Amino acid sequence: MAGQYIDGMEMDKLVSLCRRRGFLFQSSEIYGGLNGFWDYGPLGVELKRNVREAWWHDMVTGHNELSVAPGAPAPYEMTGLDCTIIMHPQVWKCSGHYDLFHDYMVDCRESKRRYRHDQVRGRWVTAKGQRIFVTTVAEVAQEQADVEHRALKFFHLRAKDADQLSWDGDFRALPEVTDLSQVLGPDARTLGTLTEPREFNLMFKTYVGALGGEESSAFLRPETAQGIFVNFRNVVDSTRVRVPFGIAQIGKSFRNEITPRNFTFRSREFEQMEIEFFCHPSQSQQWYQYWRDRRLKWYTDLGLAGERLRLREHDREELSHYSTGTADIEYAYPFLPPGEFGELEGIAHRGDFDLRSHMEGKLDPATCPLALERDADGKPRWRGSGKDLTYRDDLTGERFIPHVVEPSAGADRATLAFLCEAYTEDEAPDENGVMQARTVLRLHPRLAPLKAAVFPLVRKDGMPEIAQEVYAALKPHFPVFYDEKGAVGRRYRRQDEAGTPYCLTIDGQTLKDRTITIRDRDSLNQWRIHVDDCVAELQQLLR
RNA sequence: GCGGGUGUAGCUCAAUGGUAGAGCGUCAGCCUUCCAAGCUGAACACGAGGGUUCGAUUCCCUUCACCCGCUCCA
Numbered sequence: 178m179a180g181q182y183i184d185g186m187e188m189d190k191l192v193s194l195c196r197r198r199g200f201l202f203q204s205s206e207i208y209g210g211l212n213g214f215w216d217y218g219p220l221g222v223e224l225k226r227n228v229r230e231a232w233w234h235d236m237v238t239g240h241n242e243l244s245v246a247p248g249a250p251a252p253y254e255m256t257g258l259d260c261t262i263i264m265h266p267q268v269w270k271c272s273g274h275y276d277l278f279h280d281y282m283v284d285c286r287e288s289k290r291r292y293r294h295d296q297v298r299g300r301w302v303t304a305k306g307q308r309i310f311v312t313t314v315a316e317v318a319q320e321q322a323d324v325e326h327r328a329l330k331f332f333h334l335r336a337k338d339a340d341q342l343s344w345d346g347d348f349r350a351l352p353e354v355t356d357l358s359q360v361l362g363p364d365a366r367t368l369g370t371l372t373e374p375r376e377f378n379l380m381f382k383t384y385v386g387a388l389g390g391e392e393s394s395a396f397l398r399p400e401t402a403q404g405i406f407v408n409f410r411n412v413v414d415s416t417r418v419r420v421p422f423g424i425a426q427i428g429k430s431f432r433n434e435i436t437p438r439n440f441t442f443r444s445r446e447f448e449q450m451e452i453e454f455f456c457h458p459s460q461s462q463q464w465y466q467y468w469r470d471r472r473l474k475w476y477t478d479l480g481l482a483g484e485r486l487r488l489r490e491h492d493r494e495e496l497s498h499y500s501t502g503t504a505d506i507e508y509a510y511p512f513l514p515p516g517e518f519g520e521l522e523g524i525a526h527r528g529d530f531d532l533r534s535h536m537e538g539k540l541d542p543a544t545c546p547l548a549l550e551r552d553a554d555g556k557p558r559w560r561g562s563g564k565d566l567t568y569r570d571d572l573t574g575e576r577f578i579p580h581v582v583e584p585s586a587g588a589d590r591a592t593l594a595f596l597c598e599a600y601t602e603d604e605a606p607d608e609n610g611v612m613q614a615r616t617v618l619r620l621h622p623r624l625a626p627l628k629a630a631v632f633p634l635v636r637k638d639g640m641p642e643i644a645q646e647v648y649a650a651l652k653p654h655f656p657v658f659y660d661e662k663g664a665v666g667r668r669y670r671r672q673d674e675a676g677t678p679y680c681l682t683i684d685g686q687t688l689k690d691r692t693i694t695i696r697d698r699d700s701l702n703q704w705r706i707h708v709d710d711c712v713a714e715l716q717q718l719l720r
Numbered sequence: 721g722c723g724g725g726u727g728u729a730g731c732u733c734a735a736u737g738g739u740a741g742a743g744c745g746u747c748a749g750c751c752u753u754c755c756a757a758g759c760u761g762a763a764c765a766c767g768a769g770g771g772u773u774c775g776a777u778u779c780c781c782u783u784c785a786c787c788c789g790c791u792c793c794a
Contacts, residue, residue: 189787193730193731193732196730196731197730197731197745203785203786206785208768208784209767209768209783209784209785210767210784210785210786211784211785212784212785212786282721282791284721284722284790285722286722290722290790290791291721291722291790291791292791293791372721372722375721379792399794400794401794430794432792432794434791434792435721435790435791435792436721436790436791436792437792438787438792442794443792443793443794444794447794448794449794450794451794505793519793520793520794521794522794523793523794585794586794587793587794588794589794590794591794605755605756606755607755607756607757608755608756613755613756613757614756615755615756632754634752634753634754635752635753636752637752637753638753640753662747663752663756664752664754664755664756664757664758665752665753665754665755666754666755666756667755667756667757668755668756669754669755669756670755670756671756673755673756680755682754684753684754685753694754696754696755701755703754
């Protein structure tokens with residue numbers, strides 16, 4: 178493939194092109210912008226729509242449930258769903274997002290580090306007449322060693338003087354300590370450098386109904402997946418689908434990221450393309466592998482074929498114990514340091530965690546086998562729906578809770594990756610045959626915002642009239658663009674920058690035999706086709 | 721949110737305590753018979769708010785956004 182991958186230095190060029198050509202704008206720009214929010218412009222909206230539609234077609238509507246897909250263990254069905262962004266607050270309590278996304282954080286004024294309030298642990302220790310609380314974020318096995326080392330250092334004692342340290346009580350979590358002035362932060366050398374704990378809610382909170390107040394509080398969804406789980410029963414009861422089957426959904430999700438960064442990569446409002454695939458527990462591993470490979474192939478088929486795309490299986494330590502596998506599809510975005518990859522999509526084996534949590538109440542991910550998470554009084558921390566979310570196989574009579582494989586893709590991240598991959602600078606000859614720099618988006622034709630452009634070679638001799646005729650013939654079938662202004666070379670270059678794969682030009686010969694030239698964006702090759710064949714020719718090329 | 725850097729036309733960059741310039745791009749017209757830089761003309765900027773000053777794009781404060789670190793993983 179001609180052209181060079183862009184590196185971090187050249188990410189700016191892509192961002193600039195996106196803005197200049199109307200792919201992406203900063204949200205609310207005229208008011209100074211809003212951190213973590215992005216708007217898609219005229220070209221961007223088409224590109225992202227094409228990404229979504231390619232996904233929906235390839236995963237849902239184009240799927241043939243009567244035959245066995247390559248690599249699949251069995252035939253399966255696919256269906257779609259579109260649920261609300263705001264759901265019952267209990268959904269997020271049972272899903273675990275409420276607890277996980279609702280943290281208190283403390284900052285250290287000295288080390289400039291930030292910690293989860295509840296993850297900082299420490300011990301009271303007295304030496305030289307002073308009593309301090311020494312904290313650590315080390316693993317439990319190392320925490321005593323770490324705390325002792327740092328206590329010695331604080332009191333200016335040698336290791337052999339460890340017996341001068343008088344420990345008071347066992348390890349306890351930082352939230353149990355009220356006086357932060359006597360706390361030695363995990364990376365601090367002086368006392369009292371930790372700030373008061375501050376609430377971090379990674380979910381956007383809102384209020385349902387005209388009256389505010391905690392009673393009416395709700396959240397914007399941080400993922401679309403839960404809407405699928407809570408509708409599992411509805412889909413099964415209303416569609417005659419049988420396990421194995423998948424429910425797909427595309428929609429906006431919201432996370433109050435601490436630090437939105439890297440163009441649209443980490444946005445606070447973003448779009449997901451998720452599938453929850455329900456299968457028999459005994460087959461879940463095979464389905465996991467199928468989806469992992471199927472999803473990787475989807476990206477490569479659409480042009481992310483280089484070394485910048487990879488599939489990374491999570492290590493055993495990264496997995497929840499109820500999961501038998503998780504893989505990330507990652508892309509080496511140019512804004513990342515060389516060798517680093519950013520996540521495009523996660524394919525997770527989630528077992529029966531989600532359906533059971535919505536049935537029985539929030540499960541404790543730390544338990545094995547999974548058990549209800551309980552509060553200090555032994556009551557369920559968050560009550561489930563109590564509804565039966567088991568599935569009965571009518572053929573075998575077996576009743577079970579399906580296991581779930583979850584391919585969860587980021588629509589904006591995919592769009593960004595396709596843009597990064599497509600951005601190319603190469604050379605093309607000018608009118609004197611001298612090579613000139615050219616910027617071209619080598620987008621896959623399925624993704625290109627415009628499929629073709631139509632030009633009269635010059636604006637006279639009846640060429641515009643024929644060009645408009647061609648344009649009119651194409652327009653009902655494809656997004657196409659008409660341009661008759663200025664030099665034709667300039668018009669070609671403009672289309673190259675927008676990623677338009679084909680340009681049709683009406684020239685002098687057209688007037689004689691009604692043939693026009695068609696020019697390929699990537700190879701710059703041209704060939705002639707008859708005016709009456711241009712729709713068919715493009716349909717052929719764009720397939 | 722904390723620390724460091726940045727903020728001038730759409731883009732890239734100048735200059736200045738007193739009316740802000742250029743190139744590219746855009747638009748209009750001319751010229752153009754296949755790959756951006758020919759001619760003529762036009763539009764467009766000091767991120768926002770406040771302060772100091774006779775006067776601020778320039779000095780000060782605040783804020784917003786962007787880039788680099790700490791956190792997050794679609």
